[in-house]
Amino acid sequence: MNKYQGCFIENSVYKTKRLIILFCILRVRGISLLQRANDLAAIVRKSSEIHIVTHIDADGITAGAIASETLRRLGKEYSLECIKQLDEVTINKLLNENHELVWFTDLGSGISTQYPEIKKIITDHHECPPNSDTSFHFNPHLFGRDGSYELSGAGATYLVSKALSPKNKDLSCLAIVGAIGDLQDRRFCELRGMNTEIVKDGVEAGVLQTSKDLRYFGKETRPLAKLLQYATDPLIPGVSGREDTSVAFLQELQIELKERDKWRTWVDLRKEEKRKIISAVIQMLLSKGFGYQVAARVLGESYLLCHEEEGTELHDAKEYATLLNSTARYGQYEVGLQVCLGDRGKWLKEALNLLSGHRHNLVEGLQFAREEKIQKRTYLQYFHAGDGIRDTIIGIVTNMLLNTEDVDKELPLIGFAHTENGEVKVSARAAQHLVDRGLDLAAALTVAAKELHGIGGGHNIAAGATIPKGKEEEFLQVVEREIKLQLVS
Numbered sequence: 001m002n003k004y005q006g007c008f009i010e011n012s013v014y015k016t017k018r019l020i021i022l023f024c025i026l027r028v029r030g031i032s033l034l035q036r037a038n039d040l041a042a043i044v045r046k047s048s049e050i051h052i053v054t055h056i057d058a059d060g061i062t063a064g065a066i067a068s069e070t071l072r073r074l075g076k077e078y079s080l081e082c083i084k085q086l087d088e089v090t091i092n093k094l095l096n097e098n099h100e101l102v103w104f105t106d107l108g109s110g111i112s113t114q115y116p117e118i119k120k121i122i123t124d125h126h127e128c129p130p131n132s133d134t135s136f137h138f139n140p141h142l143f144g145r146d147g148s149y150e151l152s153g154a155g156a157t158y159l160v161s162k163a164l165s166p167k168n169k170d171l172s173c174l175a176i177v178g179a180i181g182d183l184q185d186r187r188f189c190e191l192r193g194m195n196t197e198i199v200k201d202g203v204e205a206g207v208l209q210t211s212k213d214l215r216y217f218g219k220e221t222r223p224l225a226k227l228l229q230y231a232t233d234p235l236i237p238g239v240s241g242r243e244d245t246s247v248a249f250l251q252e253l254q255i256e257l258k259e260r261d262k263w264r265t266w267v268d269l270r271k272e273e274k275r276k277i278i279s280a281v282i283q284m285l286l287s288k289g290f291g292y293q294v295a296a297r298v299l300g301e302s303y304l305l306c307h308e309e310e311g312t313e314l315h316d317a318k319e320y321a322t323l324l325n326s327t328a329r330y331g332q333y334e335v336g337l338q339v340c341l342g343d344r345g346k347w348l349k350e351a352l353n354l355l356s357g358h359r360h361n362l363v364e365g366l367q368f369a370r371e372e373k374i375q376k377r378t379y380l381q382y383f384h385a386g387d388g389i390r391d392t393i394i395g396i397v398t399n400m401l402l403n404t405e406d407v408d409k410e411l412p413l414i415g416f417a418h419t420e421n422g423e424v425k426v427s428a429r430a431a432q433h434l435v436d437r438g439l440d441l442a443a444a445l446t447v448a449a450k451e452l453h454g455i456g457g458g459h460n461i462a463a464g465a466t467i468p469k470g471k472e473e474e475f476l477q478v479v480e481r482e483i484k485l486q487l488v489s
């Protein structure tokens, strides 16, 4: 009651009642979220030894880096590990290790009400049931926000870090790399929700810069022809997919591909050259019958890290995130973590090595998946990579595959791959318009995995699961049943 009254007095300048009520709702929500961050900060302050457990993707590493740098600055004793998923093996290990406090980042929402023996805080953004709301659980879903695009795991961790000290605002750029790594800008071609507050912090702290630019991946480091060849969202009809068509397209626009023996990249171009290419791409899309909405996706917000050199893998948040994915997904999370923490020597060199391996694996993985052939069913389509694609990159490959020209966007795409310990990793991706119609892959995969004694979760648009080998068909049947229910109701 008091909160509402306070709002009315403070904001009496607003003329209409509606605005005041809207403002109060936002404000009360804002307070609870902020309060929760403060609650977690207080727990951290009281602990002297803290173990961080984080996820193996770019969002997970940046979250882990933010948490460990925050603890280092506080003079705490801390350690960190990166895991694929929170399974029994990890939990048993944690139970044995008996840490004073465990900080789960970018995962852990599922156990917020379990294992009271593990004293913990959780900064996560994956879908979670309302009954997982505990005083040490920070998750945008608990406050009516959508963790698939409004806040990432790194962002949630950053908000707690900021609650511990406003001096940690310089870590906001890592939170943005995490959000971009989780494709949180995909829906609106820019970051939204609480992410925008973090961007503001970064700009204020002088660590981040935004610019409206081409959205394709690789503006800093990919030769121009490669940039267009691998363009996926949106695809450039008749240009992307092949190197010769992409070179011809640029030559027709009279764009020099080389400068003094060096392949030119997007950031090397003059303003007029960029404008020429952008308008030609948009015209190409419109002339091939793609609507304005698709063509507009060529442009969007880019997030640049001011302290990094232009033309490197660390300047643009998108490329930075990919560099991190190339480390932890191959079991080398220490490499990515050290780069996040500022190393520009041997760890960066190692990260760049891993990046070229990662690129190679993605190209091969994509080719492998296409040869496997996608099987269509009524409510989904799928492919089984077996041992042909690493389980840690099956999600990226599934996403790339869904974005290629000849793949049906009307059905969610599921990819299967064998894991090292004899299980099957499942990755599911869908186009936004299906989510707008009620599709929730996280919910469907959670139910299906549970029925087969596996684990599943994630976001409405992108989700994952691990199931026993040989249960793929049963799994697909349950997922189809769930998707049918979602799209009907």
Ligand SMILES: [Mn+2]
Residues within 6 Å of the ligand: 059, 060, 106, 125, 152, 153, 154, 182
């Ligand atoms: Mn995440």
